[in-house]
Amino acid sequence: xxxxxxxxxxxxxxxxxxxxxxxxxxxxxxxxxxxxxxxxxxxxxxxxxxxxxxxxxxxxxxxxxxxxxxxxxxxxxxxxxxxxxxxxxxxxxxxxxxxxxxxxxxxxxxxxxxxxxxxxxxxxxxxxxxxxxxxxxxxxxxxxxxxxxxxxxxxxxxxxxxxxxxxxxxxxxxxxxxxxxxxxxxxxxxxxxxxxxxxxxxxxxxxxxxxxxxxxxxxxxxxxxxxxxxxxxxxxxxxxxxxxxxxxxxxxxxxxxxxxxxxxxxxxxxxxxxxxxxxxxxxxxxxxxxxxxxxxxxxxxxxxxxxxxxxxxxxxxxxxxxxxxxxxxxxxxxxxxxxxxxxxxxxxxxxxxxxxxxxxxxxxxxxxxxxxxxxxxxxxxxxxxxxxxxxxxxxxxx
Numbered sequence: 001x002x003x004x005x006x007x008x009x010x011x012x013x014x015x016x017x018x019x020x021x022x023x024x025x026x027x028x029x030x031x032x033x034x035x036x037x038x039x040x041x042x043x044x045x046x047x048x049x050x051x052x053x054x055x056x057x058x059x060x061x062x063x064x065x066x067x068x069x070x071x072x073x074x075x076x077x078x079x080x081x082x083x084x085x086x087x088x089x090x091x092x093x094x095x096x097x098x099x100x101x102x103x104x105x106x107x108x109x110x111x112x113x114x115x116x117x118x119x120x121x122x123x124x125x126x127x128x129x130x131x132x133x134x135x136x137x138x139x140x141x142x143x144x145x146x147x148x149x150x151x152x153x154x155x156x157x158x159x160x161x162x163x164x165x166x167x168x169x170x171x172x173x174x175x176x177x178x179x180x181x182x183x184x185x186x187x188x189x190x191x192x193x194x195x196x197x198x199x200x201x202x203x204x205x206x207x208x209x210x211x212x213x214x215x216x217x218x219x220x221x222x223x224x225x226x227x228x229x230x231x232x233x234x235x236x237x238x239x240x241x242x243x244x245x246x247x248x249x250x251x252x253x254x255x256x257x258x259x260x261x262x263x264x265x266x267x268x269x270x271x272x273x274x275x276x277x278x279x280x281x282x283x284x285x286x287x288x289x290x291x292x293x294x295x296x297x298x299x300x301x302x303x304x305x306x307x308x309x310x311x312x313x314x315x316x317x318x319x320x321x322x323x324x325x326x327x328x329x330x331x332x333x334x335x336x337x338x339x340x341x342x343x344x345x346x347x348x349x350x351x352x353x354x355x356x357x358x359x360x361x362x363x364x365x366x367x368x369x370x371x372x373x374x375x376x377x378x379x380x381x382x383x384x385x386x387x388x389x390x391x392x393x394x395x396x397x398x
Contacts, residue, residue, distance in 0.1 A: 022172075029377050087384050098125075171294065172376070193277065200355075202235070205236075213287030221346075235263045237265045278300055306359065323369075328365075
């Protein structure tokens with residue numbers, strides 16, 4: 001599995017968690033999986049020259065994670081080790097490096113290629129200036145990618161509209177540690193995290209950036225009726241972007257202004273702790289204005305029994321439409337309503353009966369989607385086996 005991580009191999013981003021969880025779950029199906037990851041932040045990063053391309057691919061382990069300095073060096077490693085690999089699954093990052101992706105796709109057949117499609121097909125051809133070059137590259141993808149894994153129904157529709165015939169809908173896994181807890185356990189978790197016991201806790205997890213709507217959260221919290229705010233707490237989990245210092249200052253100022261009800265936890269890569277954070281909250285806020293495949297944080301929140309506040313944009317432009325059932329497990333506000341709309345919904349969820357009703361619907365819907373790691377691993381295993389059969393290759397199991 002080839003993946004570029006923005007934070008770390010087990011960071012707090014959704015695509016990181018999907019790759020990590022899928023590769024880990026596949027081990028339970030006796031499938032050896034290597035994750036090749038790098039720490040490049042963006043295209044144009046300086047490429048270190050001291051990478052040793054001779055390290056063993058598996059070295060007796062079922063799931064090694066190799067941290068390789070750059071995308072070009074990951075490509076070099078794959079091209080040197082391709083005979084030891086049955087299936088090459090390409091994750092987020094390679095859309096910025098078409099020349100590297102071409103090298104991998106030109107490896108000798110038979111070789112199975114799948115792409116974990118996370119909502120970046122519009123970026124696949126951004127490096128080509130001419131229309132003919134873009135179409136030639138897309139035709140190569142259509143010919144050589146044996147399957148596309150779409151993590152939401154809208155992404156499956158997008159891939160099919162672009163001419164990819166074999167597109168599998170497989171959601172990202174949500175582990176068992178994201179689950180509803182009793183009131184007593186919720187209070188224990190709050191005490192452990194040093195959060196208030198007797199307030200309605202609104203939670204956001206993810207990158208603290210404007211495209212995820214964190215600026216809306218800051219402004220809405222300031223506009224809340226003081227009585228509502230005094231009965232509530234806001235918990236923000238995630239790291240800042242180095243490109244948005246103004247928003248970082250706004251968040252820090254918000255905590256300074258409301259020290260008794262705004263809590264900044266920072267990035268969390270411990271999934272046990274992350275589960276405890278979700279289960280300590282009452283409502284999840286995800287006011288994204290970012291085009292993405294299917295954010296993992298809202299799915300984790302709903303599995304934990306949290307009703308959701310999100311944007312109309314998220315429901316109409318992202319894979320969130322697979323999760324959100326308006327007025328059943330979620331409340332949404334439009335771009336026209338803006339900050340005023342978010343503020344009103346924060347107020348609405350002060351009603352405990354409403355929260356409980358939406359919580360039950362959220363839990364039920366996530367169960368219907370069958371996002372447990374074992375279920376997701378079975379779907380990947382079946383996909384891989386079907387593709388191996390296509391080329392009359394040995395079973396991937398064992």
